[in-house]
Amino acid sequence: MEHNIIIAGFGGQGILFLGKVIAGAALIQDKNVSWLPSYGPEMRGGTANCSVCISDQEIGDPLVTKPDILIVMNRPSFDKFIGSASKNSVVLVDSSLIDKKAERQDIQDFYVPASQLANENGLSKLGNIILLGTLAKATKMFEKEIFYEAIEQAVPSSRQQLVKTNKQAFEIGYDFIA
Amino acid sequence: MEHNIIIAGFGGQGILFLGKVIAGAALIQDKNVSWLPSYGPEMRGGTANCSVCISDQEIGDPLVTKPDILIVMNRPSFDKFIGSASKNSVVLVDSSLIDKKAERQDIQDFYVPASQLANENGLSKLGNIILLGTLAKATKMFEKEIFYEAIEQAVPSSRQQLVKTNKQAFEIGYDFIA
Amino acid sequence: MSKKFLMKGNEVIAEAAIRSGCTMFFGYPITPQTEVAAYMSKRLPEIGGVYLQAESEVSAINMVLGAASAGRRVMTSSSSPGISLKSEGISYIAASDLPCVIINVQRAGPGLGGIQPSQADYFQATKGLGHGDFHLMVFAPSSVQEIADLIKTAFDLSDKYRVPSLILADGIMGQMMEPVSFSEEESTDQPDKGWATSGHDNKRAPNIVNSLYLTPDELEKTVIERYQRYDVIAQNEVLFEKYLTEDADIIVVAYGASSRISKSVINTAREKGIKVGILRPITLWPFPTQAIKELCKTAKSFLCVEMSMGQMVEDVRLAVEGVRPVSFYGRTGGNTPRPEDILHKIEQLNEEEK
């Protein structure tokens, strides 16, 4: 197993958290894993992104430049990364925020109005986890339970009430595609 | 011509000034010359010394360790340097402050009660220049006039009245030995 | 095997220090290592330790000097510009034979530069972190797990030799999360610090921590004595990792983030039939000079990969002594070496050798 993932969007959309959940799931499955945020002042207001690598081998470069999984949650990130996704990569797009489709034919792209779905379901700010659900379904990378466990671990112990809403969001995304 | 000179005594005895006058005389005679003080906190109250090198050749090490001319104006300096003076070196001792004689036979030593002579002649603090006079006579390294010129240059322009007393002191030292 | 956590390198620096018996931390915020202090500010008070945010890096390193003088295990952390500011204090600490651990999570320079990762403080760390003749022990972790392990080594050796330790990490190491597990052994067996200035209690002569020796002979003696300890360290404490070097024609030399990127390229190159291996210095000072010399017997050429304009490459050249060609590939300004570029370099070298 080997995945090189980029997750990108605005600061405040839970980009880094989403990456942590995926990385956490990989750790539960005893994979080698690395998570690397873009950091710095551009965090604020501006865009945020992170790289997650999952592998059975030792991980070399933790900075992903050719993702086989790409999750984008705003237009600038879509424009920036869509070209770099590798052939046959899985690309998830929050279509409620990005009004554009990839012009490439060599990728598996999914358009999920995640933020909108989140708002509609009273799960505001959980568009990220909706996309995670879709990802889980689309890639089958790990079992649902594994992701649930990862969510439980990633949510700070002081805010465990969030676990439930996160799982709800996950389900919505999971069920969004067939 | 080559001379490696050490002048040593208490701070305040004009040790460094004496070195400058000798160095200045050498410069007037177009010799290569270097003057190097010991510096640092030990200056205050404690002992002071300086190295003067005079040569027709380029000067290498400006730090004199085996002087062929040694002028000492206090007991600690006498004890410290007397052993290092080279064979046949000229050693001048302010005998009003140092109640000891060199036990070496291989040097030309002169005992001049310079500080006392200075005080007696109303030239207090000019014991150093008295020793210079003796040195001039003993070594014939430069003409008297050269030293006079050097004194004129070394005395700060604001205190030219000192030139006269310096010359007086020089004469006393010059005449002290035959 | 003990439990694995997914943790940021910076947090592991802090947690590992605490597990190594470090109870005092003095720092000043700077990207990309702020999580070290954030972690310490939370955890140290919980265990009765001392966290203090100083008014500057200069002050922080001098608080370290004070705490180390009193005999405590103490750490400070910063990034490149902040480390420059600490350099006078570091020279003093080295000159006073005080143990401590200093973290540099390097960012891009010179000047304010950028906040992205860099390895351009290698020269400073290994040769010039302050005025005068002295060394630090310099450790370069290349994974979050290794951070955990080296922090302990850094504290232990620093106490043992009374030589300060520097962890030379970079923005990637600090910001990255990886699984990490901590060794279970308690690490409280610190050597006796009879020299510490903790008050003589009228029971012994005063202890003095000092670096001033106005007499050159005395000062020279202390320096030479210290260099004798350095010699022992150079004999006994060199750390490095070799990977596929035995039959390699080309040896990549790289440390920290650069080494892990390079290592993955080695595998690709091997698949292409190129005999390449990697030597990864883990201690940058002492440098694995001997290991490189050994490799000169079997390897045909060396390639040094760094996130700088070429700094460690000098130490590689000093080790190789002209016996084999040494080439260099580096990126700077916060850029990281690209695997494809490294591969390309290796292929080139491979061609040339034919």
Next chain:
Amino acid sequence: MSKKFLMKGNEVIAEAAIRSGCTMFFGYPITPQTEVAAYMSKRLPEIGGVYLQAESEVSAINMVLGAASAGRRVMTSSSSPGISLKSEGISYIAASDLPCVIINVQRAGPGLGGIQPSQADYFQATKGLGHGDFHLMVFAPSSVQEIADLIKTAFDLSDKYRVPSLILADGIMGQMMEPVSFSEEESTDQPDKGWATSGHDNKRAPNIVNSLYLTPDELEKTVIERYQRYDVIAQNEVLFEKYLTEDADIIVVAYGASSRISKSVINTAREKGIKVGILRPITLWPFPTQAIKELCKTAKSFLCVEMSMGQMVEDVRLAVEGVRPVSFYGRTGGNTPRPEDILHKIEQLNEEEK
């Protein structure tokens, strides 16, 4: 020939700077260079220049940064511990492409050390005077006259390349008096500084002096551009002196105070029939690597003499690349190499070669 004065090295530093068009000086007192500031505080006001004693070395170097940004010829001076404190500022100045002249009259370290002469800041000066990839031009005078000459060169080249210059002297150079004469030519033809931040007067776009580039590609570009200038400097501005090297079996390499002591030993050794010569680097960066390489063709071995535990010797080894043996003799802690010891070393080498 113009008139010769008997002057202290430190005073010559100041006087030569003024004659080179330096009109601003910011410093902080430290032995053994206090005379530089004393001289400046007297002379600069007389010529309408600015002398200011800063509250610290850190502040002084940043005042230099400001004055250089405004386009003025400016100098600062310190000694080892003070130079360490300036290292962040120096990295900024280099990164901002600002010209200036920095003096380090080295004293013995590390830490507070002593106040006697030393050459143990060589590594710091040539490799690690701050974080990040950058260089200074480093000049090492070995006589008071040469101080006068090099100060002018240092200012001129610094303006020309927009790279800061460092004069690496030592306590002997600073404290010694020797005859000196100053060249009569006026040196006021400074290059136009259109980049200076002196107020745009509503006539041009704002000028900005800056070292921050948050985008790695941009930062990398500026660093590489600067390294291209370094290459030009390395091509064109290397300075060194050779003495009796042509037929020499043994080449002594030494700079500054060590070199003049060594040079006199060369003569003694020659009298004893030993074929020895000396190569004296005048620029330490760029280092006369090529000149040493040339000498490898004729010389049998090299001896590096320093007032340190061995620093420049690494650059000599890098140049020699193992082709010839390189030995080292050094003193530290404020001691100076003793002529008899150097001679002894040379005789030993001569024996070994037979």
Next chain:
Amino acid sequence: MPEFKKTIGLTDAPMHYCPGCTHGIIHRLVAETLVELGVLGKAIGIVPVGCAVMAYDYFNCDCIQAPHGRAPAVATGVKRALPPESVVFTYQGDGDLAAIGTAETVHAAARGENITLIFINNAIYGMTGGQMAPTTLPNQITQTTPKGRDVSQAGFPIKMCEMIATLDGAAYIERVSTHTPKHVMAAKKAIKNAFKVQIEKKGFSMIEILSTCPTNWGMTPADSLDWVEENMVPFYPLGVFKDKSEEGVF
């Protein structure tokens, strides 16, 4: 009643500050002042390390980016390098001016250096992500005081105006705020006074401006204004702490 248009003292570059951060307001006030006093072309701004690190992109005058805390030293170098008509100011955060830069601030003031310090007190290290600043209030929660600033461990906040006003070289020292339009207007006036003092060569001037950091305070921008009113103003009293604008310090 006045029209409002963006001043030519600012460039067109969009500012990178977080939404609602009052750094932006203060930028405008300084820029307007330079224009209104007719000194934009003679002005050199020294920008700090802090959120305002890229202010050189916004101020429409010559600028120098200074090392963290050293802006007053850099400003001193510039001011003394240029003809006395030049107008040199620094723009510094509380970490920059009151922590690492304490010595530079105190000594520029003590020297009566003819420069103006614009001091943005937002009670936090903004740029590095919200650590305790020297001006962080007692019990205020920050990244490095997770249980609130415990003054017995982390020390007391520093009131810079009060401290600097004791120095003989300080000619004009005032503390203002930005949390209401009225306070913004008062801030503008204070800034103008400070620059006038400089232009008339009366000595050192510093304006401390209470400012918000919604991002690191973890509040909406609107709530941040209230927080200034309710927490900062009581601790950091507004007003003029020194005024030698008539007689000057020398």
Next chain:
Amino acid sequence: MPEFKKTIGLTDAPMHYCPGCTHGIIHRLVAETLVELGVLGKAIGIVPVGCAVMAYDYFNCDCIQAPHGRAPAVATGVKRALPPESVVFTYQGDGDLAAIGTAETVHAAARGENITLIFINNAIYGMTGGQMAPTTLPNQITQTTPKGRDVSQAGFPIKMCEMIATLDGAAYIERVSTHTPKHVMAAKKAIKNAFKVQIEKKGFSMIEILSTCPTNWGMTPADSLDWVEENMVPFYPLGVFKDKSEEGVF
């Protein structure tokens, strides 16, 4: 009437100070205080870079030689490393404490750091040979103010007690002198007060002590005492600037 014998708080090493330098007197006062308060064995002295750099040879307690100006930071590290009964003091000159060490001094005070600063104000850099200090008086001639300190160029002297007293962590701040036996006795009392404040954990204390530098002032030791009386005392008023020895700062 008391006998006078050298205190056991001092070692037997002869002091290296110049003849008549009042550094020696102050050493004795500090050492006597430690002995009288019974804390010599718990004391750690932080010595500066300055003429007192070798004070570790004289004080009969554990000592650390600190980098120039950083003694308060070193003291902070030591104090926090040791049990609260420890007694940590610095001994610093005016260049050390009020120039290069300004930030360290201000912030140790702001933190209410439970340490004592003994601040020797001799209006000059003694050790380096007589350059201007931050406390050099207006028009005073020094090596780097050869025509006298021109405050319009070199700035105004800093009155540290006045400045530090504005900080909330400062518990006891007093300025004393050493130029007559009476003043020496008062100085002793002030030093004792400061150490008591520390021992009782009331916060930061600093005693500024006017002191002579006959060597660099170019005067006899006797004349130097008069110079203190006639020139320094009028400029640096003696007295207590802050006293929270009862209530403490926290």
Next chain:
Amino acid sequence: MPHVKIFSKKCKGCGLCVKVCPKKVLELSSGHLNDKGYTPCCVVSPEDCIGCGFCALMCPDCVIEIEMDNKKETKK
């Protein structure tokens, strides 16, 4: 009549203008994001504006311009 102009592309949706407007002339858009990802400020009741300038005084991003429609005033 005063005329408030908002360059909503540059608006960061901070709401400071909204908070200080004495006449509730301004509001943040509820759903719509601008290119920067913010919900920008909108003029909801331009007729209520008294041209006090508070909004512009408080806007950190110089997003607001106020024009005084002098013509109309003179027409009165």
Next chain:
Amino acid sequence: MPHVKIFSKKCKGCGLCVKVCPKKVLELSSGHLNDKGYTPCCVVSPEDCIGCGFCALMCPDCVIEIEMDNKKETKK
């Protein structure tokens, strides 16, 4: 009677004690230098000493000791 004791070997001849002695008990030696090169302080009129301790208070080098001859006092 108080007894002033001067360790003249350690004396630096600064004269501070001389300056502050209210009874002119002390003087610097005029010609004689001690081993350190200073003209040390001498007790010239011991009988005048009132034991005020000023000299000891001012001596920077702890060169002066004062003994109170208690026996004599009790004898009185």
